[in-house]
Structure formats: C-alpha cells, structure tokens
Amino acid sequence: MENKVLEFIENENIDKNLVAGVKKYIAETAPADEEAGRIPSPICFYYGKEVWEQALSALLSSKNLLLTGPKATGKNIFAENLSALFERPLWNVSFHVGTDASYLVGTDTFDGDRVVFRKGPMTLASEKGGFVVLDEINMAKNEALSVMHSCLDHRRVMDIPGYRKVDIVPAARFIGTMNYGYAGTRELNEALCSRFVVLEMPVIGENDLGRLLRFRFPGLKDNMVSQFSKLFYELNRKAEKGEISERALDLRGLLDAIDMMALGTGAGAALDMCIANKTFDPYERELVRDVIKARIPGDLRAENIFDSTVIA
Ligand SMILES: Nc1ncnc2c1ncn2[C@@H]1O[C@H](COP(=O)(O)OP(=O)(O)OP(=O)(O)O)[C@@H](O)[C@H]1O
Ligand SMILES: [Mg+2]
CATH class of the missing domain: 3.40.50.300 (P-loop containing nucleotide triphosphate hydrolases)
Known part of the structure; x- marks a missing residue:
C-alpha cells in the first residue's frame, strides 16, 4: 500500500x-x-x-x-x-x-x-x-x-x-x-x-494556507485563494489586538464556508454561518461582517469563486 x-x-x-x-x-x-x-x-x-x-x-x-x-x-x-x-x-x-x-x-x-x-x-x-x-x-x-x-x-x-x-x-x-x-x-x-x-502548534503560515486551500479546493480561483487567506489573517490580527474575540477566528470555519460555497450557498450567507455568527455580541458581529465584506462581496456565487470546469 x-x-x-x-x-x-x-x-x-x-x-x-x-x-x-x-x-x-x-x-x-x-x-x-x-x-x-x-x-x-x-x-x-x-x-x-x-x-x-x-x-x-x-x-x-x-x-x-x-x-x-x-x-x-x-x-x-x-x-x-x-x-x-x-x-x-x-x-x-x-x-x-x-x-x-x-x-x-x-x-x-x-x-x-x-x-x-x-x-x-x-x-x-x-x-x-x-x-x-x-x-x-x-x-x-x-x-x-x-x-x-x-x-x-x-x-x-x-x-x-x-x-x-x-x-x-x-x-x-x-x-x-x-x-x-x-x-x-x-x-x-x-x-x-x-x-x-x-x-x-502555530497558526498556519501564509504560504502553507495557500497550499492547503488549493489542495482542499482544487478549483478555487487564484484571486479567491488570495482573498480568503487575507481575510483569515486580517481576522487573526484583529483578534490579537483584542478588537474582536477569538470566537470568529477559525480556520475550520473558513474551510466550512468554502465547502458550502462550492455547493451553491452565496458567499455572504456562508461566511455569516461559518464565521460571523459564531460571535454572539451584536456589535462585534457587525465588526466581523465589515471585515468580511471588505474582502469578499456577499453576492459572490460558486461561478465567481471556482473555475467553471469544477462546478457541476
Ligand atoms: N497547518 C495545517 N495544515 C493542514 N490543515 C490545517 C492546518 N492548520 C489547520 N488546519 C485545518 O484546520 C481544520 C481543523 O483542524 P483540527 O481539527 O486538526 O484542529 P485542532 O487543532 O484539533 O482544533 P481544536 O483545538 O478546535 O480541536 C482542519 O480542516 C485542518 O485541515
Ligand atoms: Mg482537536
């Protein structure tokens, strides 16, 4: 084997x-x-x-x-x-x-x-x-x-x-x-x-995160690999500075959100469910949403995120 x-x-x-x-x-x-x-x-x-x-x-x-x-x-x-x-x-x-x-x-x-x-x-x-x-x-x-x-x-x-x-x-x-x-x-x-x-165990490095995203989602467009990585590190920085709690900072959540996008869920809803909604303080949740929106428009759909060849 x-x-x-x-x-x-x-x-x-x-x-x-x-x-x-x-x-x-x-x-x-x-x-x-x-x-x-x-x-x-x-x-x-x-x-x-x-x-x-x-x-x-x-x-x-x-x-x-x-x-x-x-x-x-x-x-x-x-x-x-x-x-x-x-x-x-x-x-x-x-x-x-x-x-x-x-x-x-x-x-x-x-x-x-x-x-x-x-x-x-x-x-x-x-x-x-x-x-x-x-x-x-x-x-x-x-x-x-x-x-x-x-x-x-x-x-x-x-x-x-x-x-x-x-x-x-x-x-x-x-x-x-x-x-x-x-x-x-x-x-x-x-x-x-x-x-x-x-x-x-350290937080995954930038280069390795790009490789992980490409491995898990082979059809992910290059610019989306870069945007999702930047979003992850931006949330990371905000959590380190104490501007948001660590609840929203979760690589698991980001990967889950991309899984859902591949199945047709809009980017905004997927990122809400898998990242922003994990913070229960309304003020903080809005902050997290703003960071997300600045990088990933909420109305993006599978065809904008993945190469058409991998969308069923
Ligand atoms: N360096 C890394 N290489 C590959 N995958 C990673 C890496 N860091 C995080 N992940 C991904 O993050 C997700 C969560 O991984 P895992 O369940 O092993 O984390 P954990 O550290 O055990 O978390 P917890 O403390 O919440 O149990 C998985 O999808 C995993 O692929
Ligand atoms: Mg674990």
Whole structure:
C-alpha cells in the first residue's frame, strides 16, 4: 500500500535523517494487520515543515508528544497524519470530566455466559503497537490520568488490577492534544505534563494556507485563494489586538464556508454561518461582517469563486 504521507514529507524537504528514521521504524515494526482498518487516511496533509521535524524527532526517540495550541491549528489532523505516516492503527480517546480509568484500560463485562475483560483503547493500543490520541487531555479528572503515569514514563507498563500487567510494545506512541483557549479547559496536571514533550502548534503560515486551500479546493480561483487567506489573517490580527474575540477566528470555519460555497450557498450567507455568527455580541458581529465584506462581496456565487470546469 502506498504511503502518501511519506511521499508528502519527502517532497517537503524534511530532514533526511528523520525521513530515514521513519522508514526504519516502518521496516522494523510488524504490521498490525488485524487493525489495518484503524490506520487513518487524513482528509489533507498537515502543512508546516518545522512542526513536522520537531514531532518526528520526538516520536523517533520514543517520546510522548503533547500538541498544544488554539482551536483549529491542525492538532488532530496532524496526529492522524503521524499515525498514517508510521502506518500504525490509531485509537482516539476523547477526554471529558466523566472519563475514568476503566474507560481507558478496560472493564469487566458479562458476555451472557461469563465475566470477561473488555479491553479499553489504551490496552489495545499498548498491546498492538498503535498510536493513541489523548484528545483534549486537560479535560480529564486526575483519577483517570493517574493510571497513565506508568504508561507514559520509562516503565511503559500498565498494571491493571484483576487483569494482568500489560507491557507497552515499543512501537506504541501517545499523542496528547490540548487547547487552552476553550472555556472549561483546565491546566494539565504537572506530573502528567512532565511525561510529554510539548509542541506548540502555530497558526498556519501564509504560504502553507495557500497550499492547503488549493489542495482542499482544487478549483478555487487564484484571486479567491488570495482573498480568503487575507481575510483569515486580517481576522487573526484583529483578534490579537483584542478588537474582536477569538470566537470568529477559525480556520475550520473558513474551510466550512468554502465547502458550502462550492455547493451553491452565496458567499455572504456562508461566511455569516461559518464565521460571523459564531460571535454572539451584536456589535462585534457587525465588526466581523465589515471585515468580511471588505474582502469578499456577499453576492459572490460558486461561478465567481471556482473555475467553471469544477462546478457541476
Ligand atoms: N497547518 C495545517 N495544515 C493542514 N490543515 C490545517 C492546518 N492548520 C489547520 N488546519 C485545518 O484546520 C481544520 C481543523 O483542524 P483540527 O481539527 O486538526 O484542529 P485542532 O487543532 O484539533 O482544533 P481544536 O483545538 O478546535 O480541536 C482542519 O480542516 C485542518 O485541515
Ligand atoms: Mg482537536
């Protein structure tokens, strides 16, 4: 099976030693065939050479990686890219205040006949050498996190009361994500934090944003690539200066809006729904709308935005 992410990073001029390290890992790691369906096919590549290099050097030296940063900086997309690159099955654990240790490691259940241990995602990934995304890890209670201490440090073991000791196979990797911008998020417990190397995810650079837009929307006209990029950075600047809150600043929203435009929604309505309406303060919403209108006329339609050849 071709490895598109490997091809991608080779074209990105990522440090040759790191690429060689990835190839060695793949060659030396037994494929987890029965879990092949868990190897992700990301909807797009992660764009950002520096982040790639930092993450690869951490993962190749068997570190656990914590991706931190504001919303929509590509943390989950990047984790999927990494798992696809290393050709490993991915288990995703979404943390919330109710996540407890038994959800992570597994629990006894009755299968109609007898009590059996149903393995949780941490146990499965630890045995099969998978990648585990510990999504929004800072949302979890300490009780759930303490079980992971021995997994994440040099011991690399999970001792499950009443079950057995699970050694974490060398191929397994743990990738945490954490967004400190959202309401309700917490600081990460210090003991846990010290078991990760922390990669601060930057806002996508201008050149990379242009490439992402062209990849996601191959028919997007050149001038629209430029206008949408400028709009994104203008909102970014206003949020940095505190003129608008960060609610409206959202690459996810911009991509969603362009998706809707491709399906025929007018630019004004699409940008309202996906960007401006995410701010609930009427004054601020008008400010955001003004920034949008100055760049993208509200009455633009698919035929003005995309080359006619790609419009059905
Ligand atoms: N550098 C980047 N390269 C590729 N895609 C990116 C990049 N930055 C943001 N994106 C895009 O932004 C969108 C959101 O990405 P993702 O869900 O991975 O973000 P996140 O950081 O996990 O956000 P949140 O903190 O809100 O969960 C996706 O469509 C993704 O393609
Ligand atoms: Mg995320």
